[in-house]
Amino acid sequence: xxxxxxxxxxxxxxxxxxxxxxxxxxxxxxxxxxxxxxxxxxxxxxxxxxxxxxxxxxxxxxxxxxxxxxxxxxxxxxxxxxxxxxxxxxxxxxxxxxxx
Numbered sequence: 001x002x003x004x005x006x007x008x009x010x011x012x013x014x015x016x017x018x019x020x021x022x023x024x025x026x027x028x029x030x031x032x033x034x035x036x037x038x039x040x041x042x043x044x045x046x047x048x049x050x051x052x053x054x055x056x057x058x059x060x061x062x063x064x065x066x067x068x069x070x071x072x073x074x075x076x077x078x079x080x081x082x083x084x085x086x087x088x089x090x091x092x093x094x095x096x097x098x099x100x
Contacts, residue, residue, distance in 0.1 A: 009099060058082045060089075 010020055042053065056069025056078045065086070067078050 058085070060085070 011017065045053075054069070054071045054074060056067070056071070056074040058065055058067040058078060058081065060066075065082050067075075067082060069075065069078055
């Protein structure tokens, strides 16, 4: 229901359906490009010699954040990223509710 309201809002503001679809498709391609470039970067680093790779992420399941990582040094940046993401989601949700 919220998706339909959001699409109707964009259509009323002058964006046509093909433009909205193109933006979505472009975002998907950008995501794949970022993943691809990251993989190439990791391959190039390992060709120079042994490289220490660190990684981490978080998943939001409703209001419950789940953080994971390969190193304890990643705990602080992951916590900051998690808090920024939650604040961003709250702000976007509030803006969309006020517009719709």
